[in-house]
Every structure is written in C-alpha cells, then in structure tokens.
Amino acid sequence: MRLLTLARDLQRRKARERQGLFVAEGIRTVEELLAAPLRPRGAVVSDALDATPRGVALRERIAAAGIPLLEVTARDFATAADTDAPQGVLMVAEQPVLALDALRERLPASDVRLLVLDGVQDPGNVGTILRSAAGLGAAAVVALPGTVDLWSAKVVRSAMGAQFRLSTVGDTVEALDAFLAAERIVLWGADGAGAPVGALASTAPDRLAVAVGNEGAGLSAALRGRAAGLVAVPSTGLVESLNVAVAASILLYELRPASLRRPA
Amino acid sequence: MRLLTLARDLQRRKARERQGLFVAEGIRTVEELLAAPLRPRGAVVSDALDATPRGVALRERIAAAGIPLLEVTARDFATAADTDAPQGVLMVAEQPVLALDALRERLPASDVRLLVLDGVQDPGNVGTILRSAAGLGAAAVVALPGTVDLWSAKVVRSAMGAQFRLSTVGDTVEALDAFLAAERIVLWGADGAGAPVGALASTAPDRLAVAVGNEGAGLSAALRGRAAGLVAVPSTGLVESLNVAVAASILLYELRPASLRRPA
Structure with a gap:
C-alpha cells in the first residue's frame, strides 16, 4: 500500500x-x-x-x-x-526539474515567447493556460510565487497533458529578472489599460516574455514596475474583463512565433 | 419558504x-x-x-x-x-425570453458577429465563452440542442454577469438555418482541419456566424454540412487541441467587429 x-x-x-x-x-x-x-x-x-x-x-x-x-x-x-x-x-x-538556468539551453535561437504567471490562482485557468502555451508556441511557462502549484491534480487534469511536453519553471521575481536580463528577453505585462495588442504584434521584440496576473487583482506591482510595456486585448464595456486564460491565450495567439503564421 | x-x-x-x-x-x-x-x-x-x-x-x-x-x-x-x-x-x-425572431431586431446594421454553440457541454467553458462573446463584440450567442443550459447555476457563475447583458438564444438547427438565410448571415465552423483564421480575418463576411462544437467530438455533422467554410486556430503539434473556450475566444477576437479594431 x-x-x-x-x-x-x-x-x-x-x-x-x-x-x-x-x-x-x-x-x-x-x-x-x-x-x-x-x-x-x-x-x-x-x-x-x-x-x-x-x-x-x-x-x-x-x-x-x-x-x-x-x-x-x-x-x-x-x-x-x-x-x-x-x-x-x-x-x-x-516532476521534470527545471530551474531558469536550465531553461536557457532550451530556448529557440529566435522568436522566443515566454509566458509568466504572476499570481494566477484557479487551477482550471492555469491548466487551460498551459494547454494554450503548448499549442500556441510558447517556449516555456514561468510560475511566480502566488501562482497555484502547476503540479496540483486539478492543473494536471485540465492541462490535458500539455505540461508533460512543455517546459515549466517555478521561480522568484528576482530570478526571473536576472534571467530576462541575461537572455535579453523583453517583458510585457497584460493589463486592461495597456495598448491594444493587435497594433503591436507586427513589431513585437524577437525575444519576448508576457506576464498575466491574478484573476481579480491583475498584475502585481512588482511585475507592473518591471514591464517594458503593458498590452491589452481590446474589449467592449459589457464585461469588466475577459477570463485570464482567455486573455493569456489571445495574447499568445496574437504574438505567436513565425512558425505559426505561415499558411497551413 | x-x-x-x-x-x-x-x-x-x-x-x-x-x-x-x-x-x-x-x-x-x-x-x-x-x-x-x-x-x-x-x-x-x-x-x-x-x-x-x-x-x-x-x-x-x-x-x-x-x-x-x-x-x-x-x-x-x-x-x-x-x-x-x-x-x-x-x-x-x-430568463430574458428571446427567440431567433426577436433577435432580428437586435442585430447591428453591419459588422454582425454571432457565436453558435453546437454541443458545448462543460458549464465552465460555456460561461467563459459567454464572457468572451460579450467582451469581444458578438451580437448574440445561439445555443443548439446538446449544449449545456445557459441558465444553469455553474454557467451563470462562470459568465460573471456577461449573459445578463448579452443576447442569448436556445433554438434548433433548422430554426438557425432559416434565420441565417433570412438575415443573409454566413456560417463558418471551427475545426482543427480548417483554414487558419488569421489569413481570413480581413476578408470575413460583414454578417458572420461562427460555430464551435463539443469539447471532445467537435462540430456535429449537421453543422459541418451547413458551414460555408471551416476555420482553425493554428497550433503546434504539442497538444491535440486548444480548450474550446480558448478557441472560440481567439476566433471571436480575430473576427471582431471594426469597433474593436480602432486604437483605444
């Protein structure tokens, strides 16, 4: 037993x-x-x-x-x-053990897309996000403190196997900072008051990390302060916001690597 | 009591x-x-x-x-x-009583976007979809038989109020057929084997309905047969598919009305 x-x-x-x-x-x-x-x-x-x-x-x-x-x-x-x-x-x-240092070797040479989870708490949302990250060409997902454990049973179930093939890392804001600087990866944050992502997609940096925040509170002050820019999914005034998994997925889609832009 | x-x-x-x-x-x-x-x-x-x-x-x-x-x-x-x-x-x-006939008067004069749910069964997914439909400019959501009741407690909760302001209709495939024909609305279906939606967004019909299918089985044969075209969200081979609420939201985003395309 x-x-x-x-x-x-x-x-x-x-x-x-x-x-x-x-x-x-x-x-x-x-x-x-x-x-x-x-x-x-x-x-x-x-x-x-x-x-x-x-x-x-x-x-x-x-x-x-x-x-x-x-x-x-x-x-x-x-x-x-x-x-x-x-x-x-x-x-x-x-669990596949992966520190940010080890992630370095797994990044593609160009068209790098990372997704940063800054306090996303619902396991179903996080599982859906992992599935989208794997499907929409993100090289890895980084979970910051305050985010639900990526290896909880509910996250694993709703990711439907995505995280078994996708690189995922849990680390601190400071470690992320150092990693992004060393790898020359630009950080953008998702925020309702940001610039519409559609207008920015064609001029996005070649090496880009996008951070999404908590379901209710949005991005933490720490991430907001570190982001080189804030981007939003344009929406009508009928709802306060989109679901965080939806918003993260639309951002990943709009900023997807060139390999997903060619006609099928 | x-x-x-x-x-x-x-x-x-x-x-x-x-x-x-x-x-x-x-x-x-x-x-x-x-x-x-x-x-x-x-x-x-x-x-x-x-x-x-x-x-x-x-x-x-x-x-x-x-x-x-x-x-x-x-x-x-x-x-x-x-x-x-x-x-x-x-x-x-x-419940706001709304038949397809009554919906007619509520459609905008141009740039019409409808979302059709063809057997979507998870209440959380449907709630998230209603929130996206309201936020991304859909004029209404039509639920076909086989779709979870839009007014179940779980759907209402995960829609976070979206369906209190959005037009929603439950009706049959035949009634939808007649409505789309009378209103000259083109029907597209979401399908992994469809054409990448990004290439089609700029030439999408002015009056367009997009149908998404069941979480496992996808679109029904009935809807597939009626669709004038099939569209897909391009994705890597790492996952079998995206979550249906994510796929529906990306399609709604990519095909959003002009009012959401102008810079904020």
Whole structure:
C-alpha cells in the first residue's frame, strides 16, 4: 500500500515540492503521461478501470512498461483520487526539474515567447493556460510565487497533458529578472489599460516574455514596475474583463512565433 | 419558504425551462444581476452574507429595491446553493425570453458577429465563452440542442454577469438555418482541419456566424454540412487541441467587429 499512501500524501503541495513528484489521474491524463518523456514511479488502479476497453488497454500498457502497479478497492482508490467519479487509474511520476538556468539551453535561437504567471490562482485557468502555451508556441511557462502549484491534480487534469511536453519553471521575481536580463528577453505585462495588442504584434521584440496576473487583482506591482510595456486585448464595456486564460491565450495567439503564421 | 423551495427546484434544467426562471448565486453574480435589465423575483440570504461589508451593502440594496427577501439558516441555504462554500446570497430572476425572431431586431446594421454553440457541454467553458462573446463584440450567442443550459447555476457563475447583458438564444438547427438565410448571415465552423483564421480575418463576411462544437467530438455533422467554410486556430503539434473556450475566444477576437479594431 506504500504507493497509495504516497499518492494520498501528494495531494498536498508541500509533499509534492519536497518529493519532486506529482499524481496524474484519469485515463486520458495517464495515457498522455505514458507518451511523454517523464519518469513514472508507479500506478494505482481499481476495478473501475476495467469498465471500458480503453481502460483495459491502459492497464495492459502500464504492466507491459514494467511500471509498478498496485490494485486497490474502489474505496481505497477514492482516498487518493481528486475527482468525484474516479476512472480507477492514477500514476505517480517525477516532476521534470527545471530551474531558469536550465531553461536557457532550451530556448529557440529566435522568436522566443515566454509566458509568466504572476499570481494566477484557479487551477482550471492555469491548466487551460498551459494547454494554450503548448499549442500556441510558447517556449516555456514561468510560475511566480502566488501562482497555484502547476503540479496540483486539478492543473494536471485540465492541462490535458500539455505540461508533460512543455517546459515549466517555478521561480522568484528576482530570478526571473536576472534571467530576462541575461537572455535579453523583453517583458510585457497584460493589463486592461495597456495598448491594444493587435497594433503591436507586427513589431513585437524577437525575444519576448508576457506576464498575466491574478484573476481579480491583475498584475502585481512588482511585475507592473518591471514591464517594458503593458498590452491589452481590446474589449467592449459589457464585461469588466475577459477570463485570464482567455486573455493569456489571445495574447499568445496574437504574438505567436513565425512558425505559426505561415499558411497551413 | 416558498422562495427557497423554488430556488431548490430551479437546480433542475426542466424546472428552469418550464418556469423561465434561473438562480444567480454569490455576491458578485447578484451584484451584476441587480445592475442588469433583468427582472428579479426574490432573494434568499443567510447570515454568511454579513461576513463582509460588501455582503451587508448588497443585502441593503436588495431590500431597498423592494425585492422580496427571505432569511434562512446556513443549513437551509446550502440546500439550494450550487457552491460548496456559499456566500449566503442567491437571487431568482426571469430568463430574458428571446427567440431567433426577436433577435432580428437586435442585430447591428453591419459588422454582425454571432457565436453558435453546437454541443458545448462543460458549464465552465460555456460561461467563459459567454464572457468572451460579450467582451469581444458578438451580437448574440445561439445555443443548439446538446449544449449545456445557459441558465444553469455553474454557467451563470462562470459568465460573471456577461449573459445578463448579452443576447442569448436556445433554438434548433433548422430554426438557425432559416434565420441565417433570412438575415443573409454566413456560417463558418471551427475545426482543427480548417483554414487558419488569421489569413481570413480581413476578408470575413460583414454578417458572420461562427460555430464551435463539443469539447471532445467537435462540430456535429449537421453543422459541418451547413458551414460555408471551416476555420482553425493554428497550433503546434504539442497538444491535440486548444480548450474550446480558448478557441472560440481567439476566433471571436480575430473576427471582431471594426469597433474593436480602432486604437483605444
């Protein structure tokens, strides 16, 4: 049962950070994890997994890969599950350890796009943002303090595997500062009072980081002060703001690298 | 207690549709409702509302507006609440009744943008989409069968008041067909295999409806067959797709009316 106890323990952020592990739950998420270059530690399954051919196939793939597999009752599974109606499969895996220093080697030579999360707190929003960042050509996502843990079960689930392939880093504002300066990356901040992003897209810096802030409060004073410019998604007065995942995605889209601008 | 029983009953879609009513829950959502041109029937509050000055002020506004106000215990409130940690206020109000025929009079003379939801099922996604539609200049949102009820508590909450000001219509594919033909509105569908939307934005029809489909299955065959063209948000191969609310929002942004294209 040690794997079950571990999975249960990893429901806490502190335990995830201390151990450098996370839990992926559900058929789709575990499938994505198996296809990604991350290192699994073990899987916990219950009878519920056998309810569909896809679940049965997944169980066989886990076994064939030589990954430790623990069978538990549905009741025991529920104690480690994050969902109300578990599909009967979860996998513990190692978080890809990545400091800003290591990120340096992974940046493309040109047309660099980074996304900075400055206190984004809703796990569903952050998962959606990671999916957009991977899909819209961001080289990495940097989570600053105050942002929800990128490896929480809810973020992992709503990212739908995106973060298994995307570089993600958690670090301080000071470390980000030093990194951007050393890499000559310009920082822009998202703010409703900023310049409309559409007019700036064609003249955006080749190496650019875009920061989005908290759902209610927006960018922190620290980030606002550091940003070389503020950009906005133009909107009618009918709503106070767009959802932060939507705003971040529109900015990433409008500022996307040239590889996504060529006709398909 | 009749108001509490009513609010509880309105947790069911059939009850909402039969009575033409819905429930807005939480301080922010009820504030938005009071500021919108909808007709409230009554409010239910508990002690929890007095925990903040903003809650106290809201209670006073409801009373001052002459809206029937029922005080209940936290336990009774929870039976009608949709959230796990209720803020102690909900309001029952009339759904704005709007058929496609009535929508006709509300369309702008030019630069018409409609968003069609073809089987979008997650309430959070639909709420986010309504917020984007209101913010990005759509004249209305049309929900086809298979789409989650736009007036469910979760949709109302995640729309953050957007649908109180935006025209929304639920109708059949056939009725939509007739409406688009009569109004000479061109229908485009969102599909990963479509043409990149960026290349089409400058030549988009003046009167345009864009349909987005189900989270997993995409557009229905019915809509796909009716669409004059398919458009896509270009994306890397790192993810299977973008979140549907993100994709819908990027399409609305890229195809936004001229009023949102002028520099701020």
